[in-house]
Amino acid sequence: MSAGEGAGVDAPVRRAALWVPDWPVVAAMAAGGLAADAPAAVLHGRGLVAVSAAARAAGVRRGMRRRQAQSRCPSLAILPHDEGRDARAFEDVALGAEEVVSGVEVTRPGLLMIPATGAARFFGGEEALAEALVVAATERSGAEVSVGIADGLLAAVEAARGSVIVPAGGSAAYLAPLPVASLGHVAAERRQLSAVEDMTGVLERLGIHTLGALAALPRADVIARFGSAGAWAHRLSGGGDLAPPVLRRIEQDIEVRCDFEEAPRDVERIALEARRAAEALDTALRDAGVRCLRVSVAVVTERGEELERTWRTDVGPREGAFARFMADRVRWQLEGWLSRTSAGPEVSPPASLTLTARDVVGGGAEQAFLWGGVSGADARAHRAMGRIQGLTGAEAVLLAEEQGGRDPRDRVSYVPWGQVGQVARRVDRPWPGRLPDPAPATVLTPPEPVRLLDAAHRDVVVTERLHVSAAPTWLALTGEDAAPVDAWAGPWPLAERWWSEDASRRAYLQVALRDGRAFLVASRRGEWALEAVYD
Amino acid sequence: MTAPATPPVPPAAPERIARVRSLLTGVEGRLGIVRDVAVTGHSVAGEASPHLPPSRTLPVDDAVAPLLPGGVLRRGSVVSVEGATSLVLALIARASQEGSWAAIVGMPHVGVIAAARRGVDLARLALVPHPGVDAAAIAGACLDGMDAVVLGEGVALADADRRRLAARARERGTVILSAGPWPGAHVVLAVERSAWSGLGAGEGRLRSRTLTVARSGRHLGRTDRVDIPLDAEASLFPGREAQARRRLRLA
Numbered sequence: 001m002s003a004g005e006g007a008g009v010d011a012p013v014r015r016a017a018l019w020v021p022d023w024p025v026v027a028a029m030a031a032g033g034l035a036a037d038a039p040a041a042v043l044h045g046r047g048l049v050a051v052s053a054a055a056r057a058a059g060v061r062r063g064m065r066r067r068q069a070q071s072r073c074p075s076l077a078i079l080p081h082d083e084g085r086d087a088r089a090f091e092d093v094a095l096g097a098e099e100v101v102s103g104v105e106v107t108r109p110g111l112l113m114i115p116a117t118g119a120a121r122f123f124g125g126e127e128a129l130a131e132a133l134v135v136a137a138t139e140r141s142g143a144e145v146s147v148g149i150a151d152g153l154l155a156a157v158e159a160a161r162g163s164v165i166v167p168a169g170g171s172a173a174y175l176a177p178l179p180v181a182s183l184g185h186v187a188a189e190r191r192q193l194s195a196v197e198d199m200t201g202v203l204e205r206l207g208i209h210t211l212g213a214l215a216a217l218p219r220a221d222v223i224a225r226f227g228s229a230g231a232w233a234h235r236l237s238g239g240g241d242l243a244p245p246v247l248r249r250i251e252q253d254i255e256v257r258c259d260f261e262e263a264p265r266d267v268e269r270i271a272l273e274a275r276r277a278a279e280a281l282d283t284a285l286r287d288a289g290v291r292c293l294r295v296s297v298a299v300v301t302e303r304g305e306e307l308e309r310t311w312r313t314d315v316g317p318r319e320g321a322f323a324r325f326m327a328d329r330v331r332w333q334l335e336g337w338l339s340r341t342s343a344g345p346e347v348s349p350p351a352s353l354t355l356t357a358r359d360v361v362g363g364g365a366e367q368a369f370l371w372g373g374v375s376g377a378d379a380r381a382h383r384a385m386g387r388i389q390g391l392t393g394a395e396a397v398l399l400a401e402e403q404g405g406r407d408p409r410d411r412v413s414y415v416p417w418g419q420v421g422q423v424a425r426r427v428d429r430p431w432p433g434r435l436p437d438p439a440p441a442t443v444l445t446p447p448e449p450v451r452l453l454d455a456a457h458r459d460v461v462v463t464e465r466l467h468v469s470a471a472p473t474w475l476a477l478t479g480e481d482a483a484p485v486d487a488w489a490g491p492w493p494l495a496e497r498w499w500s501e502d503a504s505r506r507a508y509l510q511v512a513l514r515d516g517r518a519f520l521v522a523s524r525r526g527e528w529a530l531e532a533v534y535d
Numbered sequence: 536m537t538a539p540a541t542p543p544v545p546p547a548a549p550e551r552i553a554r555v556r557s558l559l560t561g562v563e564g565r566l567g568i569v570r571d572v573a574v575t576g577h578s579v580a581g582e583a584s585p586h587l588p589p590s591r592t593l594p595v596d597d598a599v600a601p602l603l604p605g606g607v608l609r610r611g612s613v614v615s616v617e618g619a620t621s622l623v624l625a626l627i628a629r630a631s632q633e634g635s636w637a638a639i640v641g642m643p644h645v646g647v648i649a650a651a652r653r654g655v656d657l658a659r660l661a662l663v664p665h666p667g668v669d670a671a672a673i674a675g676a677c678l679d680g681m682d683a684v685v686l687g688e689g690v691a692l693a694d695a696d697r698r699r700l701a702a703r704a705r706e707r708g709t710v711i712l713s714a715g716p717w718p719g720a721h722v723v724l725a726v727e728r729s730a731w732s733g734l735g736a737g738e739g740r741l742r743s744r745t746l747t748v749a750r751s752g753r754h755l756g757r758t759d760r761v762d763i764p765l766d767a768e769a770s771l772f773p774g775r776e777a778q779a780r781r782r783l784r785l786a
Contacts, residue, residue, distance in 0.1 A: 377634065377635070377636060377682070378636070380636075380679070380680045381636040381659070381661070381680045381681055382680075383679075383680055384638075384661075384676045384677055384679050384680020384681060385661050385680065387676045387679075387680075388663060388673050388676050388677070391669050391672055391673060391676070392666075392667065392669055392673070396663055396665070396666075396673070397661050397662070397663055398661070398662040398663075398664065399657070399658070399660070399661065399662070400647040400657050400660065400662055401657060402647070402648060402651055402657065408646055408648055408649075411647075411648050412647040412648060414662070417661060436740050437652060438649065438652065438741065438742075438766040439646055439648035439649040439651075439652050440646050440649060441619070441620035441621040441624060441645070441646045441649040441650075442620050442644045442645065442646055443644055443645075443646045443647075444644055445643070445644065468737075471736060471737065486734075487731075487734035487735055487736060487739075488734065488736065488737060489734050489735065489737060489738055489739050489740050489741075490737075510734060510740060510741050512731045512734050512741065515728075516728045516729040516730060516731070517729070518729075518731050518734075518741055518744075532646065533620075534621075534731070534741055535618070535619050535620050535621065535729075
């Protein structure tokens, strides 16, 4: 070992690397339902970032442009890049490996590190460990994996790519003949990869083609030329390690399922079932020694309809009150389901109830808000809202959120307090045709019919060319006499979703009356309606 | 085991406290920390000294400050606002921004966007649109947990309920804002007239308005009228406008 090496890191850790070739494209193909032997590639920006084996056989390479790739292989399926999908799908592989060993480190989606020493002793040899890993990960995820074992990070990765086991102490010799470009194989993300590629490009032009040649250079010179990236490369190419592996425990979602023999219909049965399910979940969580941040409650009816809602559990309950807290929410949801009349003519009774604890964390490891826990005022308000929900049900207390939209009704989404809402339409999109500020302080839902009259007391109409037939002079609100109009503006036409069933076409008019009141009225198919009041 | 023969003499307690205090203020000064934002953030002459930990008032926007005695919402008081939802929203906006929770009970039609534009933090705004027959219990629960509770006109409350709620608000230090008449309110704000500008005959749009508010109340003596601007739009060319005004004044 060279003199400069002893500074930070001890002898490299012996580890097993589990590598899935072309992971992004494997994950994308699985998500897209493509067969494993189809030619496919993942495109990001202007170049391909991953290529399937079949596509590679047809001459498609990583980094090619779309057109170039398609000219080599016309049947190539181009799939979108999605790091979230890659990471999610890789959980399956990680879980498979977790069945064999207790702690794994995900270097990046597609590459896992496992400390090999103890596990190999347990399995009675490194070959046995590698075999067990391959079997477990393949069975769980269906992906083709390869495992290699060596000292140090880079050697383990290279060993995995070659499916070999490098004997202890042989890493430097194993790495020495490999090209410097293999440094890119340990890069965790794209940006790091491009930095490494820049460096290896320079190294090659300097005549340093192999890792052995790089490792033989004086460490100080490499650092002087390449900075910290050079230090990183030099240490890895000599078979050294950067840092001991960071292990994590993967906590699986915990699920409790109740099948009803007889569907609960009355309030007492519902309350009973809700409590039973919540207690079962609480027990399951406690047995596993974990807590969760979200619980999703799913009800399946006898007709197979599904209703799923997710509740946050990090806001309300303290230790011990979890079962009661959850029971209330489950009860509300069951009651809401049974009393749901708007959805269809008859309500199908629930057949089963599933509670799934998500975002499971080890007990005591929940993360409170960034600045300490819930503040006193927040906790007080949360308690008050919980109490109101207990009085009248979940839908009684709403939190509003601004969402993208054009008219004042569309721009708000309401979520019962404590429930995790769907992603609203984005506010930062342009929304052309949005009504101008100031926003009305009273928004009528549903709109009330009004009559807008001209000077001769005839109804004002919005013409096909979007003009008003005459200047509005009188506005007759429901239950009021016609009041004189002082000023008005519009009509502002708004045609939304014309391609779909819920298409709407309307024209808005702002009207100020002589007595100082101001209104927003809209014309739909010749009928005027009071939409909002600027009061 | 041997105890030290003479323990070091501790400095006298008051001296130590003074030293710690001065250290603390030094740190606060260096880091720019302001203690008790609710009070010092809106300093009003003659108001509570900044050393009362839970402040006895809620701050309000400068635009509506002239309507309230002392320019603040006194905790535990009842303010009734008649004739303008915007005014209600404007009254709770500043407090909400500074971390207070607010609830709006029994106003199913309240414009949430208008509230947000006035500065109400929607993450700390609970809406109970349809309290139904449990209105008194719900309003009571809100008074316990929130700093400001807006009660809509349609909330089913008997006069006895109102008295009970007002007493509870006084005890918990919550402000009740009633959109509609409330017998015995400390401050009654009745909007008499609103004058909009920006709208013409077929062109323009509603831009800004002036509310004429008649102010009365239990300790306010006779009714007086205050004009306040709401929805005043920031000028596109503030510099130029000021220049023009200066030029006019010179001429």
